[in-house]
Amino acid sequence: MPHIDCAIEIAANIEPVYALAKDVEQFPEFMPDLEAVTILERDGGHTVSQWQGRIKQFNRAIKWTEEDWWDDAAKTCRFEQTEGDFTAYSGVWRFEPTGPGTKALLSIDYEYDVPLVGKIIQGVLLKLVRQNCQNMLDALKGKCETG
Numbered sequence: 001m002p003h004i005d006c007a008i009e010i011a012a013n014i015e016p017v018y019a020l021a022k023d024v025e026q027f028p029e030f031m032p033d034l035e036a037v038t039i040l041e042r043d044g045g046h047t048v049s050q051w052q053g054r055i056k057q058f059n060r061a062i063k064w065t066e067e068d069w070w071d072d073a074a075k076t077c078r079f080e081q082t083e084g085d086f087t088a089y090s091g092v093w094r095f096e097p098t099g100p101g102t103k104a105l106l107s108i109d110y111e112y113d114v115p116l117v118g119k120i121i122q123g124v125l126l127k128l129v130r131q132n133c134q135n136m137l138d139a140l141k142g143k144c145e146t147g
Contacts, residue, residue, distance in 0.1 A: 001088060002122075004130050007105045008137040009098060012144040017102040018075050018095045020144060024049055024068070031139045033132060035061075045070040048082070057128060064089060087111040104140060106133055 010017050020026070024047070028034040034053045041048040047068040054061055064084025070077045075096070081089035091108040112125055 001109050001111045002126050002129070004108045004133050005105070006130070006133040006137050007103060008141050010102045010104055010141045010144050011100070012102060013100070014075060014095055014097045014102040017104060017140070017144050021077070021093055021095065021104070021140060022070055030143045031136060033135065040065070045072065055128065057124070085112070087113050104137055106137055108133055
């Protein structure tokens with residue numbers, strides 16, 4: 001199963017960065033590959049949400065439902081797909097204070113089987129998921145630093 005790690009330094013205090021990351025229903029406003037995020041359930045640090053995005057390179061919609069477990073003290077979130085288009089999808093968000101700023105780290109493990117395309121597309125998918133991971137962090141940085 002492919003594994004991806006991305007990180008970024010954000011010139012903002014950890015509290016607003018973490019708060020924005022928890023507010024996933026806002027993500028489509030500043031993340032162009034996401035069409036919709038709907039909260040199905042929220043109970044303390046546990047959230048169930050439905051996501052809809054688009055893989056533009058394949059002209060393909062992608063949907064999944066995930067559970068998030070937010071730890072406000074540790075400033076982390078563990079997430080895992082419960083149903084959807086991925087064969088498997090899980091990961092961890094981590095936020096660390098860096099003086100006046102914040103380091104945001106995103107780790108993703110995924111498996112996405114597209115019928116009839118095989119190994120050739122898997123390399124393209126790895127590049128796209130890595131790019132999307134970094135794009136999410138870049139968008140979070142942009143929103144936190146410029147409002």
